[in-house]
Amino acid sequence: SKPLLLVLGDQLSLSLPTLRDAPSNAVVALCEVAEEARYVPHHLHKTGLFMAAMRHFAVTLRDKGYTVHYSRIDDADNTHSLIEEAERLAKQYGCDEIRVTRPGEWRLWNDMQQRQNNALSWQLMEDDRFFTTPDDFSRWAEGRKQLRLEYFYREQRKRTGLLMEGDTPVGGQWNYDHDNREPIKAALSFPALPQHSQDSVTKEALHDAAHYFDDHMGSMETFNLPVTRRQALVDLHHFIEHGLADFGRYQDAISDSAPFLYHSRLSAAMNIGLLSPVEVCEAAEAHYHAGKAPINAVEGFIRQILGWREYVRGLYWTQMPGYKQKNQLGFTRELPAFYWDADTDMRCLQRAIQMTIDNSYAHHIQRLMVTGNFALLCGIKPEALCDWYLAVYADASEWVELPNTLGMVLHADGGLMGSKPYCASGKYIDKMSDHCQHCRYSPKEITGPKACPFNSLYWHFLETNAEQLNRNPRMKLIYGSLSRMKEEKREAIRQQAEQFLAKLPTSEGYGQPAHT
Ligand code: FAD
Ligand code: DLZ
Ligand code: SF4
Numbered sequence: 001s002k003p004l005l006l007v008l009g010d011q012l013s014l015s016l017p018t019l020r021d022a023p024s025n026a027v028v029a030l031c032e033v034a035e036e037a038r039y040v041p042h043h044l045h046k047t048g049l050f051m052a053a054m055r056h057f058a059v060t061l062r063d064k065g066y067t068v069h070y071s072r073i074d075d076a077d078n079t080h081s082l083i084e085e086a087e088r089l090a091k092q093y094g095c096d097e098i099r100v101t102r103p104g105e106w107r108l109w110n111d112m113q114q115r116q117n118n119a120l121s122w123q124l125m126e127d128d129r130f131f132t133t134p135d136d137f138s139r140w141a142e143g144r145k146q147l148r149l150e151y152f153y154r155e156q157r158k159r160t161g162l163l164m165e166g167d168t169p170v171g172g173q174w175n176y177d178h179d180n181r182e183p184i185k186a187a188l189s190f191p192a193l194p195q196h197s198q199d200s201v202t203k204e205a206l207h208d209a210a211h212y213f214d215d216h217m218g219s220m221e222t223f224n225l226p227v228t229r230r231q232a233l234v235d236l237h238h239f240i241e242h243g244l245a246d247f248g249r250y251q252d253a254i255s256d257s258a259p260f261l262y263h264s265r266l267s268a269a270m271n272i273g274l275l276s277p278v279e280v281c282e283a284a285e286a287h288y289h290a291g292k293a294p295i296n297a298v299e300g301f302i303r304q305i306l307g308w309r310e311y312v313r314g315l316y317w318t319q320m321p322g323y324k325q326k327n328q329l330g331f332t333r334e335l336p337a338f339y340w341d342a343d344t345d346m347r348c349l350q351r352a353i354q355m356t357i358d359n360s361y362a363h364h365i366q367r368l369m370v371t372g373n374f375a376l377l378c379g380i381k382p383e384a385l386c387d388w389y390l391a392v393y394a395d396a397s398e399w400v401e402l403p404n405t406l407g408m409v410l411h412a413d414g415g416l417m418g419s420k421p422y423c424a425s426g427k428y429i430d431k432m433s434d435h436c437q438h439c440r441y442s443p444k445e446i447t448g449p450k451a452c453p454f455n456s457l458y459w460h461f462l463e464t465n466a467e468q469l470n471r472n473p474r475m476k477l478i479y480g481s482l483s484r485m486k487e488e489k490r491e492a493i494r495q496q497a498e499q500f501l502a503k504l505p506t507s508e509g510y511g512q513p514a515h516t
Contacts, residue, residue: 003123004029004095006086009036009050010104010397012057013273014064017125018101027093028061030054031071034080037213040391044210044218045225045360049394052205052227053272059201060229069093073212083111090120102127104271104397106320129276130313131156131306137314147315147416150175153307162281162302163288163295170288175303176248176296183432184253190261191242196224196231217340217392222358225268225394232266232274239264240283248297252365254433256347259355263363264301267395270309277305312403315416319403324386326406328414329465331379334506339371339388346453347439348429349374360394365432367393372409373424377457378501379464382412420474423461426452447496460497463490 005018005028019028032054037047051073058070071078071085079085086098102124103109115122126133140155141147154174157163163170198206205227206220226232246262255261269275281302288298316323338344342353352366362371367389375385386405390396407417426443430436436443436452445451446459462469462482470479482490 001097002026002093002095004086004090004093004098006031006082006098006100007057007061008082008100008103008108009054010272011101011127012053013129013276014060015129015276016101016273017128018099019061019066022066026067027089027095028066028068029071029086029089030058030068031078031082031085031089032073033071033078033082033085034073034212036082037073037209040387041216042213042390043356043360043392043394044213044216044220045223046391046394046396047213047216048206048209048220048223049225049227049268049360050272051209052202053274055201055205056228073208082108083115087120095120097121097123099123099125101125104399106316106324106398110321129273130310131160131277132310132314134314134317137310138318141314141318146419147311148419149307149311152311152314153303156306156310160281160306162285162306163299169299171295171299174299176299179296180248180251180300182249182253184250184255184434186434188250188255188261190258191238193224193260193265194234194238196226196234198223202227217357218360225360226274229274232269235264235266235269236275236280236283239266240287244284244287244301245293245297248294248300251300252432254348254363254365254370254429254435256351256434256438259359259361259363261363265361270305271395271397271400277309281305309400312407312417313399315403315407316399319413319416323406323413324402326412326414327382327410328412329379329410329468331381331410331412333379333381333384333501333504335375335380335384335388336378337505337507340507345440346374347441348433348435351435356392360392362393367404368409368422369424369428369432372405373422374454374457376410376421376423377454377461378504379461380410382406382410384507385410415472420472421469423458424454425458426454429454447492451496453497453500456493456496456500459485459490459493460501463494 002025003023005022005026007016007018007028007030032051058068061068069089079088090098098120100112100122112122112124116124140152157169157174158167206223210220226235243262243264250262253261266275266280270277270280284298284301287293288295339353342350342357344350348370352362352370356362386402389405390398390401403417407413408422411418411421430443441452442450443452446455459482462478466479469475
């Protein structure tokens with residue numbers, strides 16, 4: 001047999017199952033296709049990242065002796081679809097099967113599965129570059145009423161032995177989150193980032209991405225993502241040395257000026273395969289044992305990867321395809337137009353979206369508590385919000401984006417991801433950030449021309465979704481406050497929120513993929 005080994009854009013690891021035990025006659029295929037760049041209008045940094053990293057990986061594979069076919073975006077015979085390109089190349093090279101590792105998105109996996117019994121058959125392999133497989137997750141989930149991250153995470157700590165002393169967690173506790181909630185402080189200084197040099201391969205790939213997808217968000221002038229394993233390792237070591245020790249304390253802080261704070265910025269490199277989650281967690285653990293970072297920082301960091309990252313992936317693969325259709329709170333509103341251009345006078349949103357435009361990055365609390373929280377309070381429909389997150393972040397792949405957006409932010413999965421919605425008023429943003437002092441609104445006012453829109457929207461959200469949420473034990477306190485509020489005040493808040501929502505410019509059709 002002669003296999004075509006299809007390596008997808010987020011599978012750039014030499015340890016990939018597809019590449020293991022490959023017969024010497026195998027042909028490896030990497031394909032740049034317009035369909036993948038346009039099914040949502042990806043940020044230019046994201047498309048540039050994929051194209052540059054894929055081209056570099058093709059060079060690495062050739063150096064290792066593999067026979068590689070590389071379909072470029074500008075090839076005349078490019079079919080511009082991953083499935084069609086693989087089948088075309090299999091025929092061209094006289095291959096009798098196509099081998100591929102589980103892709104990062106259900107739509108592709110479904111297409112591939114349906115071709116398993118074709119004359120030219122698709123052989124799907126499990127992706128073992130994670131700590132767990134979807135089968136592991138499904139076994140863990142079986143018979144449980146609630147799928148809480150904390151229990152899944154503890155089991156992974158025991159299984160891997162990460163931060164464990166025998167059967168007990170290092171330091172005596174599983175979770176140090178109570179130490180990880182410090183707000184932003186004026187005196188903080190953040191580590192300066194490594195600036196990655198761009199060789200001719202990178203330059204050409206970025207140029208091609210900008211040329212073919214010039215209608216998409218972003219500018220290549222600020223591109224600084226790692227596109228090779230070597231560059232990804234530079235970012236990893238830089239974070240471990242300069243960011244990790246403060247990662248915990250300021251994990252939830254939001255800055256008006258600094259986009260990255262003490263976050264690792266490693267998500268894109270891990271998600272496309274340049275770094276393995278195992279090596280990232282082990283590097284953090286070693287730093288703790290060397291006495292160079294406190295337990296709350298290292299545990300907090302490892303929990304994001306060994307816990308959350310694995311957990312959302314398990315949820316995705318065991319809940320799809322139904323998961324994507326969920327809309328528990330019945331939201332119907334389109335996305336506000338300013339999500340695409342940051343043209344808003346709400347300072348926190350303006351900064352989070354502008355940083356997204358600049359870097360194809362926002363840290364977790366910006367995604368969850370600023371752009372996410374606002375969308376939740378306005379009742380943005382899951383489909384529109386999910387497409388936005390998938391398009392704008394370099395680290396976005398549906399297996400990780402969808403549970404975070406649909407589940408964690410919009411509470412659209414009926415509480416599978418989180419026991420309560422992460423809704424918050426302007427008071428929370430004011431506490432954690434230094435945005436409000438630069439804003440034309442006041443976080444202390446609920447009604448009137450200067451009132452922070454988050455405040456009235458917060459109460460309006462609670463009121464309009466009371467039927468679904470007021471029996472939730474974790475929401476009891478807040479619904480208690482709502483019911484004690486005088487009807488007059490409630491009516492004023494209601495009007496303030498409804499006037500704001502009526503004027504919100506929506507973006508139906510905006511940012512939609514153009515035709516190739
Ligand atoms: P750090 O803060 O340094 O965290 C370390 C690592 O932990 C990250 O690199 C990431 O791999 C992992 N991690 C942290 N939080 C999560 C989480 N909630 N789920 C899964 N992994 C996590 N992450 C993505 O990788 N791709 C996405 O498409 C994505 N979409 C998101 C959408 C929304 C609405 C929200 C609220 C979160 C989303 N996240 C996504 C999770 C998280 O925000 C990013 O992983 C993180 O901001 C990436 O920055 P970092 O590498 O500096 O992370
Ligand atoms: C996101 C993306 C982009 C922009 N371009 C490509 C591409 O040209 N070729 C490719 O194989 N993958 C690309 N991707 C990632 C895919 O959309 C998809 O998420 C993964 O291939 C699934 O494993
Ligand atoms: Fe955001 Fe409200 Fe603060 Fe303005 S006042 S920055 S809108 S939280």
